Amino acid sequence: MDWQNQKVVVLGGSSGIGLATVTRLAAAGASVVAVGRDRRKLVDALSGIGGPVTGEALDCTDRPALERFFGGLGRIDHLVMTLSGGEGAGPFAELDLAALRRGFEAKFWPQLDAAQTALPTLRRDGSLTFVTAISARIANPGTAGLGAINGALESMIGTLARELAPLRVNAVSPGVIDTSWWDRVPASMKTELFRQQSETLPVRRVGHADDVAHALQFLLENTFMTGAVIECDGGLRLL
Numbered sequence: 400m401d402w403q404n405q406k407v408v409v410l411g412g413s414s415g416i417g418l419a420t421v422t423r424l425a426a427a428g429a430s431v432v433a434v435g436r437d438r439r440k441l442v443d444a445l446s447g448i449g450g451p452v453t454g455e456a457l458d459c460t461d462r463p464a465l466e467r468f469f470g471g472l473g474r475i476d477h478l479v480m481t482l483s484g485g486e487g488a489g490p491f492a493e494l495d496l497a498a499l500r501r502g503f504e505a506k507f508w509p510q511l512d513a514a515q516t517a518l519p520t521l522r523r524d525g526s527l528t529f530v531t532a533i534s535a536r537i538a539n540p541g542t543a544g545l546g547a548i549n550g551a552l553e554s555m556i557g558t559l560a561r562e563l564a565p566l567r568v569n570a571v572s573p574g575v576i577d578t579s580w581w582d583r584v585p586a587s588m589k590t591e592l593f594r595q596q597s598e599t600l601p602v603r604r605v606g607h608a609d610d611v612a613h614a615l616q617f618l619l620e621n622t623f624m625t626g627a628v629i630e631c632d633g634g635l636r637l638l
Contacts, residue, residue, distance in 0.1 A: 400620045402428040410434045410459055410513055411481035413441040415578035416530060419608035420479055420615050425450035459509040465516045476525040477619050478517045480510045485583045487544035499544040507548050521566060528618050529556065529570040533632040536572060553628050560626030567625035569618045574632025576606040601634030
């Protein structure tokens with residue numbers, strides 16, 4: 400693919416997987432629009448990236464704001480959605496369903512709103528790529544809520560790929576990735592979890608944001624891929 404002639408929008412592009420994706424695609428020569436909620440954080444994150452990268456501060460839970468953004472953007476070739484939230488985990492018997500609802504509001508609905516509002520802007524044979532999570536594909540106790548959020552997204556991928564063709568629709572399903580997402584848990588808990596993962600995962604390490612960004616770039620580049628969910632989890636689903 401000639402990235403020099405490709406325009407990509409990355410939602411959630413100011414940190415973690417989103418920022419790694421922006422960095423990777425910009426290095427390949429793409430024109431990238433990175434979207435983040437916090438303007439200062441976005442500016443700081445993009446300051447060290449070379450290439451044709453611009454930033455846009457936007458709350459992706461705001462449907463009218465999304466409509467204004469995509470309406471003024473001009474044609475784009477690809478949309479990557481790395482939006483996520485941190486709520487919805489815990490044993491089902493004690494699960495705070497209000498928190499789970501907030502988890503849907505932070506990840507499921509913004510990704511759908513963004514995908515829908517971007518359709519008139521996306522190139523007819525471009526690509527639409529979601530980021531879900533491996534919780535949709537494993538049966539670990541305490542992750543039923545997270546699995547529901549990500550499973551809801553994944554259940555739509557195949558149907559959307561057929562319905563929106565020749566636009567390609569895919570997703571990447573990450574496992575445990577060392578990003579700022581884990582800053583919300585106590586440091587000792589994170590350290591112990593990462594130690595356990597490094598000992599039990601077949602690849603013997605936790606993932607990095609660029610691992611997922613690499614998978615996302617592949618889906619954008621490979622024009623024979625649609626309706627696919629790539630598991631980028633270090634083998635966690637096999638345990």
